[in-house]
């Protein structure tokens with residue numbers, strides 16, 4: 161398939177390659193080979209699997225097509241994708257990032273980058289004036305997450321792009337929560353989109369993967385150089401699983417989002433529940449900004465229970481959701497952000513960020529929502 165103008169549902173199914181060029185097989189095989197024969201001493205299209213592999217090409221082309229990039233890159237995990245995209249920075253550079261971030265990104269930005277001589281400041285990116293004020297002569301990039309994880313703070317991507325252009329900064333967005341189906345950051349001028357493919361793109365909680373794409377050929381060249389040099393590439397079997405998951409993303413995401421809308425409305429009415437944070441709710445604070453840059457609320461909800469005892473009761477009794485630090489699977493996943501997804505962040509920092517032990521995040525799956533709700537209310541009874 162070479163036509164870039166297909167609509168997303170078609171791209172998801174056919175991706176960049178919908179049949180094996182060598183055999184016509186309807187699925188790109190798992191090319192489980194580390195190296196390739198050099199005919200008469202000459203390398204062909206492929207020469208060594210860290211540099212390129214047909215199974216990996218499929219998912220790399222898929223993410224580029226879906227996000228509108230010139231080239232995609234597949235990594236061994238979402239964090240490997242984030243770290244590899246941030247390899248564009250060098251010692252002495254200054255990075256500004258959203259202060260409500262996935263815990264693993266927080267750990268990388270605050271624990272690893274400073275060791276490499278990169279200064280990082282976590283700031284409130286929902287306020288463009290605060291971003292402007294935090295820029296120094298050394299600032300080189302903005303690392304963003306919107307909606308943020310787990311508090312769903314909304315950063316205005318167009319405003320960030322305008323600031324970045326003015327100050328010659330690179331913009332990177334973790335688009336995991338939304339997927340390219342609901343939010344297309346490169347269209348808004350963001351330089352680099354990053355995904356944990358472990359989540360909605362894979363969709364079955366059976367692999368770790370990371371994806372990066374950019375519309376800038378020069379940046380793509382530099383990321384390719386780092387990907388090949390560092391070597392945290394996605395293995396062929398995981399490429400196969402990811403490509404297979406991507407084919408059904410639209411069906412899964414629409415079904416999960418439909419369930420999430422119903423679940424969020426019902427959570428609002430439940431006596432044990434305090435705050436419910438979900439872009440699909442009428443009173444969601446960042447609603448206007450979110451829907452100016454995204455086409456749906458997604459399938460993840462954060463909510464507070466009124467006491468820690470209720471949290472413990474829910475986690476002990478609920479049967480259907482897997483209780484785990486992840487999201488985006490066909491099954492509902494319930495996360496205690498304090499001890500799971502954001503465990504890497506010290507307690508005092510978490511409290512400052514607004515992450516309390518009573519906060520839960522639910523990634524609503526595609527089960528029957530009535531079964532999910534009955535399970536939830538029974539566990540809390």
Ligand SMILES: Cc1ncc(COP(=O)(O)O)c(C=O)c1O
Pocket residue numbers: 237238239240262264265309334336337355356357358368369370485486487501
């Ligand atoms: C928003 C977000 N970004 C990045 C990551 C990291 O992805 P991975 O676990 O695939 O390394 C996660 C994982 O939970 C995430 O939720």
